[in-house]
Amino acid sequence: MTDSVQLSHFSMLDVDQAPESPGLYAWYVSFRAGPHDWKTKPSADGDQAIGSFLNLLRKYAGYYEPMPINLSGRGSYGAKWEGSLELDYPLREPTEGAQPGDDDLLQRLETLVGSLDTEERRRVMSSILHRASPVFSSPLYIGVATNLQERLRKHRMDYTRTHDWLREHPEDAEIIRARGKNFGQRAAARSIAMEHLEAWIIDLADEENDEVTKKHLRNTAESAEWLLHRLYSPILGRQ
The missing domain is CATH 3.40.1440.10 (GIY-YIG endonuclease)
Structure with missing residues (x-):
C-alpha cells in the first residue's frame, strides 16, 4: 500500500x-547566516565575528523563548497573591553585571563561545542549524x-x-x-x-x-x- x-x-x-x-x-x-557572518573580522580586541555570531544565535534562540506564566492564589484572611513567573532563558542577552547562577550552565555557555572561535567552526555551526529545521526542531x-x-x-x-x-x-x-x-x-x-x-x-x-x-x-x-x-x-x- x-x-x-x-x-x-x-x-x-x-x-x-x-x-x-x-x-x-x-x-x-x-x-x-552567510559568509559575512562567520568570516573572521580582525580587530585590536581579537576576532569580532565571535561576538556577532553569538548574538545571531541569541536572536534565533529568542524566537523560541517562552512567555512568562501568570500565577495567582489566595492566602489566609482573603489575601490575594499574584505575579509573573519568567524562565531564566540561557541564551538571553545578559544584563550588566548579571551572571548565570548555575555553574553547569556557565560552563555550557563558555563551551558554546569556544565552539565559535574560528571561521570554519562558525560555518559548521551555521550549517547544522540551517539543516536542523524542521527535522530536529x-x-x-x-x-x-x-x-x-x-x-x-x-x-x-x-x-x-x-x-x-x-x-x-x-x-x-x-x-x-x-x-x-x-x-x-x-x-x-x-x-x-x-x-x-x-x-x-x-x-x-x-x-x-x-x-x-x-x-x-x-x-x-x-x-x-x-x-x-x-x-x-x-x-x-x-x-
Missing part, C-alpha cells in the same frame, strides 16, 4: 503556490485548514499588517508578543523576518473519496492537530 499523503513546504513569501485543499500545516523559522505553530492556500495567505496578511503597525508603534511589540490573537501577529512581534518563515504542509487532497468527504477530512485533521499540539507544544500556538 502506498502513502498518498503529500508533504511539501512553502516560504511565507510563496504561500500563493500552496494547494487549495484541506490539510495540516506547521510554521518553522529557519536559521540564516519543534514547530512555531501548528494549524489545520479546509483550504491551505487561503489559510496561509491569511497568516501572511496578519504578519504584514502587524509588521507595518510595529514600524510606527514599536512600543506595542511586547503587548502583541504576549497577547497577539493569531500567528502572524505573534511572529511579527518577535521580529522574525518573513523570508525566514516557512510552512510545511500535509496535503490531504488525495485522501478524499466517496466514503471520506471533505468534512470528514477536516474532522480528522482537527483531531490530529489537537494531538500534535500536545506532543510538540508550538511556542506561537494558541495557549
Whole structure:
C-alpha cells in the first residue's frame, strides 16, 4: 500500500503556490547566516565575528523563548497573591553585571563561545542549524485548514499588517508578543523576518473519496492537530 499523503513546504513569501485543499500545516523559522557572518573580522580586541555570531544565535534562540506564566492564589484572611513567573532563558542577552547562577550552565555557555572561535567552526555551526529545521526542531505553530492556500495567505496578511503597525508603534511589540490573537501577529512581534518563515504542509487532497468527504477530512485533521499540539507544544500556538 502506498502513502498518498503529500508533504511539501512553502516560504511565507510563496504561500500563493500552496494547494487549495484541506490539510495540516506547521510554521518553522529557519536559521540564516552567510559568509559575512562567520568570516573572521580582525580587530585590536581579537576576532569580532565571535561576538556577532553569538548574538545571531541569541536572536534565533529568542524566537523560541517562552512567555512568562501568570500565577495567582489566595492566602489566609482573603489575601490575594499574584505575579509573573519568567524562565531564566540561557541564551538571553545578559544584563550588566548579571551572571548565570548555575555553574553547569556557565560552563555550557563558555563551551558554546569556544565552539565559535574560528571561521570554519562558525560555518559548521551555521550549517547544522540551517539543516536542523524542521527535522530536529519543534514547530512555531501548528494549524489545520479546509483550504491551505487561503489559510496561509491569511497568516501572511496578519504578519504584514502587524509588521507595518510595529514600524510606527514599536512600543506595542511586547503587548502583541504576549497577547497577539493569531500567528502572524505573534511572529511579527518577535521580529522574525518573513523570508525566514516557512510552512510545511500535509496535503490531504488525495485522501478524499466517496466514503471520506471533505468534512470528514477536516474532522480528522482537527483531531490530529489537537494531538500534535500536545506532543510538540508550538511556542506561537494558541495557549
